[in-house]
């Protein structure tokens with residue numbers, strides 16, 4: 001990417017797997033649960049446990065992002081279904097009750113940020129640009145993630161605040177209202193084309209897809225966060 005974006009004064013980021021290394025941190029939290037709750041009785045390895053959980057969690061997140069299910073349903077079902085599918089029942093299953101809260105607590109305690117995120121945020125600030133996050137994650141959890149990883153932005157916008165998720169443009173409109181920014185001067189940076197990018201486009205913002213595996217010089221895509229600094 002070499003063409004510069006003009007007129008951007010607000011740079012907004014997605015949190016999970018854009019600023020905060022969700023994939024790494026979630027695997028750490030899930031591995032600790034595997035060890036502490038004796039999950040080796042039903043899952044051959046921690047990798048198998050994580051892969052079974054993700055095969056249930058990801059489709060539920062897709063439904064949640066599209067407003068088809070509630071946060072409560074997602075949180076209640078994702079671990080329960082994984083355990084039932086693996087053959088847990090009765091007292092064994094009861095012992096695992098409340099796993100969603102345990103997971104979220106262990107997840108939010110992790111602190112690995114995406115490479116280049118601190119340096120990029122610091123340089124944006126030095127250049128006098130405002131920064132924010134727009135996230136579909138849960139309040140109480142997202143703030144802890146940012147704090148533990150030392151990620152500082154000017155404004156935090158969570159879908160929980162108004163019960164509207166990306167890609168619904170109303171969440172982006174709400175971010176403008178909360179910050180005093182305008183759509184024309186806002187740039188959204190995120191790793192999910194269906195939520196981060198599609199939503200930003202609907203709201204009239206500029207957008208950049210963060211995709212570490214993208215081919216070099218693909219338009220509208222960065223492969224590392226510091227690449228942003230070349231176009232702003």
Ligand SMILES: [Mg+2]
Pocket residue numbers: 014015016017018190191192
């Ligand atoms: Mg993300």
